[in-house]
Amino acid sequence: MYSVKVMDHFMNPRNAGxxxxxxxxxxxxxxxxxxxxxxxxxxxxxxxxxxxxxTFGCAAAIATSSMVTEMVKGKTLEEAERxxxxxxxxxxxxxxxxxxHCSNLAADALxxxxxxxxxxxxx
Amino acid sequence: xxxxxxxxxxxxxxxxxxFDAMIPYYSYDYGNPSSVHAKGRSARRALEKSREQIAALxxxxxxxxxxxxxxxxxxxxxxxxxxxxxxxxxxxxxSSAIEHHAVLDTCLYLEKSGFDLTVLPVDxxxxxxxxxxxxxxxxxxxxxxxxxxxxxIGTIQPLKExxxxxxxxxxxxxxxxVQTFGKVPxxxxxIGIDMLSASSHKLYGPKGVGCLYIKKGIKTGSLFHGGPQExxxxxxxxxxxxxxxxxxxxxxxGQRMDxxxxxxxALGSRLREGLLQSIPDTIPTGDPDNRVxxxxxxxxxxxxxxSILLMLDSYGIMGSSGSACTSxxxxxxxxxxxxxxxxxxAHGSLRLTLGKxxxxxxxxxxxxxxxxxxxxxxxxxxxxxxxxxx
Numbered sequence: 001m002y003s004v005k006v007m008d009h010f011m012n013p014r015n016a017g018x019x020x021x022x023x024x025x026x027x028x029x030x031x032x033x034x035x036x037x038x039x040x041x042x043x044x045x046x047x048x049x050x051x052x053x054x055t056f057g058c059a060a061a062i063a064t065s066s067m068v069t070e071m072v073k074g075k076t077l078e079e080a081e082r083x084x085x086x087x088x089x090x091x092x093x094x095x096x097x098x099x100x101h102c103s104n105l106a107a108d109a110l111x112x113x114x115x116x117x118x119x120x121x122x123x
Numbered sequence: 124x125x126x127x128x129x130x131x132x133x134x135x136x137x138x139x140x141x142f143d144a145m146i147p148y149y150s151y152d153y154g155n156p157s158s159v160h161a162k163g164r165s166a167r168r169a170l171e172k173s174r175e176q177i178a179a180l181x182x183x184x185x186x187x188x189x190x191x192x193x194x195x196x197x198x199x200x201x202x203x204x205x206x207x208x209x210x211x212x213x214x215x216x217x218s219s220a221i222e223h224h225a226v227l228d229t230c231l232y233l234e235k236s237g238f239d240l241t242v243l244p245v246d247x248x249x250x251x252x253x254x255x256x257x258x259x260x261x262x263x264x265x266x267x268x269x270x271x272x273x274x275x276i277g278t279i280q281p282l283k284e285x286x287x288x289x290x291x292x293x294x295x296x297x298x299x300x301v302q303t304f305g306k307v308p309x310x311x312x313x314i315g316i317d318m319l320s321a322s323s324h325k326l327y328g329p330k331g332v333g334c335l336y337i338k339k340g341i342k343t344g345s346l347f348h349g350g351p352q353e354x355x356x357x358x359x360x361x362x363x364x365x366x367x368x369x370x371x372x373x374x375x376x377g378q379r380m381d382x383x384x385x386x387x388x389a390l391g392s393r394l395r396e397g398l399l400q401s402i403p404d405t406i407p408t409g410d411p412d413n414r415v416x417x418x419x420x421x422x423x424x425x426x427x428x429x430s431i432l433l434m435l436d437s438y439g440i441m442g443s444s445g446s447a448c449t450s451x452x453x454x455x456x457x458x459x460x461x462x463x464x465x466x467x468x469a470h471g472s473l474r475l476t477l478g479k480x481x482x483x484x485x486x487x488x489x490x491x492x493x494x495x496x497x498x499x500x501x502x503x504x505x506x507x508x509x510x511x512x513x
Contacts, residue, residue: 013503016502031466034446034447034455035427036505055504056425056426056507058429059429059433062430
């Protein structure tokens, strides 16, 4: 039911864990639904230098989190902001339809982390 | 890769002895039991022999056993046909919150069609309290349907007490015994069960066949129309190879029940205790004492069931879960919610159901692999760092 890429990112997640000094933190989902995605970023000169995730959820939730971190590491904030849940799913060669809604929130968590970074920067 | 199947509550492999018994009925003894000729008579004999084998397992008269396409059909037939055939008994039926959907959805279908339904709650171990049945029963209660053992958490119900309460109020009692038939002793006469559903593929028989026991004198009817088969209780040409397999499987189940039940109970305890000891924040579910032999069900906090299953699968270990992701719904299983677990804990459920071919080695392998899997998933879980015990 899952693509080879989803299984790869689920079995070998990239960038799982926490950052020592995150500049921005984003978290979406809730435990009642069974999915929580937590993303931390470190930004230097407008570029996402480092990114880590922690996710509670199914294989799709973990794989989308892993994929989004891989997609934006080393990218500018503007590039990162253009990434959507849909492009993450496409990069994974698609998700089962039932997973598109509840387990595909990694880009939302990323955007929250960017907003958090900007708010802190501008504070 | 090593292959360890621990999902016997979902289905079981067909026993080779059972398979051998079925083979002649595909291409040699392929007659229709309704035919007069030799091949028809041979099929008829096989059909009636299977009926005797099934009846013997539960202390029924063979004439009280009716073959169906499986447990789901048997549940539908029992509940729907009983309610339609006994309008004078009343329009009220009672069931429980942890029934299989084959029962629950059938009851809800009747409710939508104008019948009254009461769904009884269960306690934290998944037992229907006799007092709650007593309180729910009404003069117009026609039928009480409560499963013998639950498929997800393994709890076996105190059936006799519940049957007696139903009978005192003049209601009939049906039980879905799909998870216990052939695994624990059932004597329909001494318990006083009026109707009982069973399925072949849970006891090393083929898929696509089951049966409904209907006590003599209980008024029911057929769901299907178009032939006099099964004493006019189930129209359609009988699935003879399947029925022969079911009969053989029931016979074997009866012969090895004591030995197998002892062995699976011991293996199940070893697995359950091992998991509780080696993995912190593990919550056992179901009744620890009265449960289906070899059924192990737990919830691991801070992780999600589908992730556990796929990780286990990568080690060749096959189990199941009641998490939302595995049920294809937004909510985790209704059974786990009914025993009072919060959503976030129910999402982390794992069920491992052992069978006749599982060994101590298999259990030890799971005990070696599973703590690593849960540990890795927890390391990735934002809930664990917030609420974890370390």
